[in-house]
Amino acid sequence: MDLKLKIWRQSSRDAKGKFVDYEVHDISSDASFLEMMDLLNEELVEKGEEPVAFDHDCREGICGMCSLFINGRPHGPDTAITTCQLHMRKFRDGDTIVIEPWRAKPFPVIKDLIVDRSAFDELIQAGGYISASTGGVPDANAIPVNREKAELAMDAAACIGCGACVAACKNASAMLFVSAKVSQFALLPQGKIEAKDRVQKMVAKMDELGFGNCTNTYACEAECPKEISITNIARMNREFFKAKVS
Amino acid sequence: MAKLDSKIPKGRLADKWTLYKEYQKIVSPANKRKIDIIVVGTGLAGGAAAASLGELGFNVKVFCIQDSPRRAHSIAAQGGINAAKNYPNDGDTIYRLYYDTIKGGDYRGREANTYRLAEVSNNIIDQCVAQGVPFAREYSGYLDNRSFGGAQVSRTFYARGQTGQQLLLGAYGALSKEIKKGSVKLFTRREMLDLVIMKDGRARGIIVRNLFTGEIERHSAHAVLIASGGYGNVFFLSTNAMNSNGSAAWRAYKRGALFANPCYVQIHPTCIPVHGDYQSKLTLMSESLRNDGRIWVPKKKEDAQKIQRGEIKANDIPEEDRDYYLERRYPAFGNLVPRDVASRAAKERCDAGFGVGKTGLAVFLDFKDAIKRLGRDVIEARYGNLFQMYEKIVDENPYEVPMRIYPAIHYTMGGLWVDYELQSNIPGLFVAGEANFSDHGANRLGASALMQGLADGYFIIPFTMQNYLADQIAVGKITSDSEEFDQAEKEVRERIDKLMSINGTETVDSIHKRLGHIMWHYVGMARNKEGLEKAISEIQALRKEFWTNVRVPGKTDGINIELEKALRVADFLELGELMARDALHREESAGGHFREEYQTEEGEALRNDKDFMYVAAWEYTGDDKEPMLNKEKLVYEETEVKQRNYKTA
Incomplete structure (x- = not known):
């Protein structure tokens, strides 16, 4: 599928951010959302541009690191999953996807989609x-x-x-x-x-x-x-x- | 040549740890606050050690690469944690847990370390319950146990399919308590890029990069503990988290710490198969699934081919045409054989052309019979979250069609060489958890990684590190204002500048993927001399290409994800070669290391105890120079060494 992306880019905590438009093509519906982001970043790096910074780690829904606000919803348009468990089959060919960081005062944006x-x-x-300190506890x-x-x-x-x-x-x-x-x-x-x-x-x-x-x-x-x-x-x-x- | 002294205490196996504790030196309470300790990593081993050392009164500085200590990859462990409590009264003992572990490791682990692991296992469960870890319970209110991955007793404690998460959050709570108290100082988003060793040969600090600001920082201490996890991501695709890496351990190796048994890699049998080139990681599903699921492939090759082409489905194949190959080959253990055996058997069937799925690189894991026997509700209660996860990823309902699974890289048994005290050959450098080599031999049993991480962190390091620190009080404060720190920092900066200046055409990921392909094909589940030699030369060529043609955009200050990845991949490109060298030198098959030249007529692993019953501890001798092999002979004083047999016993 081909998709249009509107992604929040912000170079640092104090910098002013803005949405930047991107396009990705031939994305498999079996790919995960973050794999789609990987492909975008791979293209950006090949062009010599800076990739989009986003947090992620385990990619199986347990570390809590990934944190994207997708089309107005945290972790995107599915329920009971994290962003890394979201698959592209939840979108349709030609869709425009808006990707933002968490927006909350206690979570300042550090760069692009990464918050503190x-x-x-x-x-x-x-x-x-x-x-309970280590040792000195009763039998389980x-x-x-x-x-x-x-x-x-x-x-x-x-x-x-x-x-x-x-x-x-x-x-x-x-x-x-x-x-x-x-x-x-x-x-x-x-x-x-x-x-x-x-x-x-x-x-x-x-x-x-x-x-x-x-x-x-x-x-x-x-x-x-x-x-x-x-x-x-x-x-x-x-x-x-x-x-x-x- | 490094001098290897494993420092195993004298006495009977069951008495060694007690005797050690009686004679070890301790630091007086007034002096503890004058001692600084660095802990790298906040997983089960690092988090538990940092919290426990803080409780004792030491000044601890703890470092993690994520934004919070709670995100270390220990969090992803699903199945459970072993302990020899014998609550179910089914005949478990400390010795039995020890023996299963050493046998499961194919007699390539160190007897005294592994025994101690089993010995402290019970304390871990006590500790975690006291911390409020919500383990599964019976209606009576007492703790529930299940059998797991190759054990014939029920000794696994679990918290649904999230045991690692709950144990890590327990350790994270303890760590948070110490951070609040001020005994532990937390440094998040820091990556260790070098170990600093003084002229007297002692480890006294680390150089880290602040991943937020890009600043290079110096941190000094009386001792350093590395608990940075394993190096499975050398394969690019693995079940490890995306940021898990081998750099902290590798940098210590390049400063003189020995790297032991790098070729022992565990391949987990129940993972979701690879589905495309763009794939970033593999997802593991707890092997508890093998308790009720039956593994099979079609008996007829034509059927397998039809499935691969999508002409028929699994349920179209009649019962008599299904080959439950694990039950066929290993009647005594059936689907519950250890991970290495199950993984190789899957590869064998797929290589022979009986694999399923589009790629032919998958086997079925079928719950049809279990659902018939126990009812869907029971299966849902046991595995509901795993089934849901599978369906989200694959878009198929495993209650109705069998799951497709294939082995994936999961855990590395090899790691930095340590003695009985978990101290490396560099004085003052300790290594805990998956980052060390010591307890699992050539293969790790299920539910034992969590056990080892917490054993090292809560109950071993706090004792053994004190034995080292007892006479360090006299040296006074260690500062980072020294020639050695200057030099280490300079080298780190040069490495970063070099990476930024290459400005080639290949992305870091594309080179990492190519390294992964080489590793998977030649240093993966089955290895042979010719392939390993090929791997070494291909990795060398790829490394050269990396250092002349990689592209790292952006700047060195601020967040630069490509630079972070480049630094890790640069190390993987060296570590991969050492793994291949170790696999090439070990002319036998043992646990996770299977050499095709060394197998029985039935295709089982063939050990060579006469020539290879030792730990291979590699010593760095210079870039592009062959590393030197040091051997620690393994002596089994109280253990009968047998050929592993899962067919009849």
Whole structure:
């Protein structure tokens, strides 16, 4: 298939960006979206032009590195996948595809389609862990964990930290990301000890970093490649409330 | 000639690690904060080590090439992690886990290291549960286990099909806690481009490139830990992440660290087959699929050809015309034979003309019988996410038509040579995880990579590194203001300038793809003398072409992705040759290394214990000079060495 591309190009964090038009030809419908981008870049390099910078790594939907906003949707026009799992068969010959970086104040654009997501690392550093040091822990089966709760914890823990939830949200809220981590640990007996402290610190950090609040549009859930549920946000709100009143 | 001392402690195999710990030196708490440690890589090994060393009170600087430590490629491991807990009461012991691992590695691993791995395996599970890793559980609330890749007991712990992700996020949490505390300083988007060694021969720092700004930075420390993963991407197409590379290890090699067993490469049997020239990577599907899926090809060559031409489909072939070749050849293990055996058997059938798919380079993995026996719901619960992933990529429904699979490069058992303490032959340079060579011999069993990464990171490095650091407190602060750092930085800058100035016509990827073709054809699943010799000369020619005709556009400052790739490929072009040399010298077949000249009449791998029961540790002697071979003899004191047999036992 032949395609027209409108790609955001921005040379550096402080530079002004703009859309640049490209065309690609004879793309196989079996190719992945990023393989299409590879072919474009290969052509650009052959012409001596600078390739389009975009983040990617595992190309199997788990590292959370890829982050393209395609035709107005994070990770493009399919559900429950990352950009690297998107295939060209989802497009039609002759289509024009608009490709942008994540747009959110806490994720500044660094170059072209690459954004800085270190704010997510800071959120985890604020308390997104159980403070168990290496060694000195009991046998793994010493504390049984309700299977249903373990499954719910796993549902929340499946988050890959890609930032699609923030990019999808009109408020650039990180509630889904933070609530997934808070929920994972709130559901497990091992995580309960620090639960109050964790939720307060992570929420305070979220505000400090400039992420917006949640206004219940559910865009985050709709665009999450791992289908993290917004019930996690409800659980985090309960945890936050519990922490504040007790 | 380097002096190889594996430093294996005395005593019975089961006592060695305990004895070691009793006698190792430790650093006093007040002194730990005066010691700096560099950790390169934030996967399971690097992340766990950096967190644990930070907890102990050392000053740790940790480096990763991605934008966050959470993205290291350990995250992609699906199936699980082994431990000898024996929770299912099915007869597992530390010795059995050890023995399966050393046997699975075709008796080319070091006995004491592998035993220790099995010994600390149980601590890993305890640690991860305490961190909140949501492992699969029974209704009772206790942990669930499954059998995995060639094991006859159920010892694999798992978190759906995302075990690597959950373990890595556990380590990332621990690391984040230390970063917050200030004991660990995080450097993202940094790539190690050289190791700095002082006049006294000790490793004291690294040179990195800041991938955001292009700046060349110096970092000094009392010791350096490399945990940068494997070098599977030398093949261009592999299941590794796109940015995974061998440069950190290779740069250490060029500074004098020995590179051990580079030819031992694991080829994973259950990957989605190659579909086009534009393809960028191969996707692995957990080999847990082999627990219920049956692997077959048509019995008749005409049928295979019709399938290749698209005239008939898999389901058109009647039961009696299907060849379940693994069940036929290996009745005792059937579809669960180890990875190397399963991969070679697939290649054998395809080479003989029985392969399926458009290219004829695929075999079927069929769930029809399992669905009939267990019901679709059960299969969906077990493999739903994998089936969905397959359907997204291939556009076929595996509940209805058999999957097509083919082997792909997955893991490298070879790596930098280390002793029992995971220290290389360069004092102060430690190597952990896939980047070292030590625990898996010539082939790694499923669910053992995660085990090794975390064993090294949480439980081994924090002990052994202290033994080295105990007398380093006297040397005081290490600065990067020295002749050695000047020289290393100068060489890095010259290498970058040279790459930028060639301005030829070939892109980095096009040369990398050509290297991949050479490696896959001659240094892949089956190797022979003639092919390996050809590979060496072709790689040399390609390397020359690279250094005279590659094109790297852009500038050295700021993000320059082509330059990043060029630096990695330049190293792969050397590493590939060493792999071919190692494969050529090893005149036997062992694990992931199969030499066509050395096989039984039935086509099974034929080891030569008399002449090759050693670790081949290669020493750099200069560019375009032949490397020197050092041998570490493998001694099995408490292990019966057998021929691997998956037919009857």
